Amino acid sequence: MSKEDSQEAPGTLEIVRTFLNTWRIPNDTREPIDEFASLEAMQHFYATHFEASGADSAASIIPELVRQLRADLRSILGTGDILRLNKWLVRQPVEVVLTPDSDEIPLLKYRPAGKEGCRLCAEVLALVVEAIAHSTWTRVKACPDCQWVFYDHTKNKNKIWCLMTASGPQGRSCGSISKVRNFRKRQKARAARALNLPDNF
Numbered sequence: 477m478s479k480e481d482s483q484e485a486p487g488t489l490e491i492v493r494t495f496l497n498t499w500r501i502p503n504d505t506r507e508p509i510d511e512f513a514s515l516e517a518m519q520h521f522y523a524t525h526f527e528a529s530g531a532d533s534a535a536s537i538i539p540e541l542v543r544q545l546r547a548d549l550r551s552i553l554g555t556g557d558i559l560r561l562n563k564w565l566v567r568q569p570v571e572v573v574l575t576p577d578s579d580e581i582p583l584l585k586y587r588p589a590g591k592e593g594c595r596l597c598a599e600v601l602a603l604v605v606e607a608i609a610h611s612t613w614t615r616v617k618a619c620p621d622c623q624w625v626f627y628d629h630t631k632n633k634n635k636i637w638c639l640m641t642a643s644g645p646q647g648r649s650c651g652s653i654s655k656v657r658n659f660r661k662r663q664k665a666r667a668a669r670a671l672n673l674p675d676n677f
């Protein structure tokens with residue numbers, strides 16, 4: 477699979493993508509499932525992705541906040557919404573530190589500031605801020621069909637649907653011709669409705 481065909485995000489942004497896809501709609505049941513149904517599942521995710529980088533294993537994780545952050549991040553994908561993110565950054569601030577790269581060139585690194593609040597949220601937010609700094613955040617998108625979060629590698633950042641095809645393992649065929657047609661029809665209807673007053677106005 478070429479890089480353009482991959483849905484994976486570069487570097488640590490892939491952790492954020494994995495985080496967002498802990499809520500998903502499997503093709504066979506079409507019923508949403510939440511991998512973060514328990515605190516243990518969140519602790520496991522935290523240990524897998526952040527403990528190696530020196531994060532505290534006894535760190536506190538607040539399940540309601542984790543689910544809220546995931547929902548909030550999903551809701552702003554593909555938008556320029558910074559209000560919601562700024563609210564999170566007030567709660568879980570992110571700080572900048574400098575580290576040298578292999579050529580001793582200083583690099584900006586982002587990490588949670590302080591030890592307050594939910595550690596998993598803090599670590600994920602630091603990665604989101606880093607992605608914004610690297611202009612990669614806007615390439616993280618949710619498929620309007622199956623809600624799967626993917627990374628848009630296209631030059632013009634114009635990818636809308638995920639790569640699931642009828643012949644693929646998920647067999648979903650997101651973005652097939654008929655679905656694209658329906659999607660455009662719905663968008664058009666929505667735009668028309670937005671221009672008109674509601675019937676009961």
Ligand SMILES: [Zn+2]
Nearest residue numbers: 619622638650
């Ligand atoms: Zn899809």
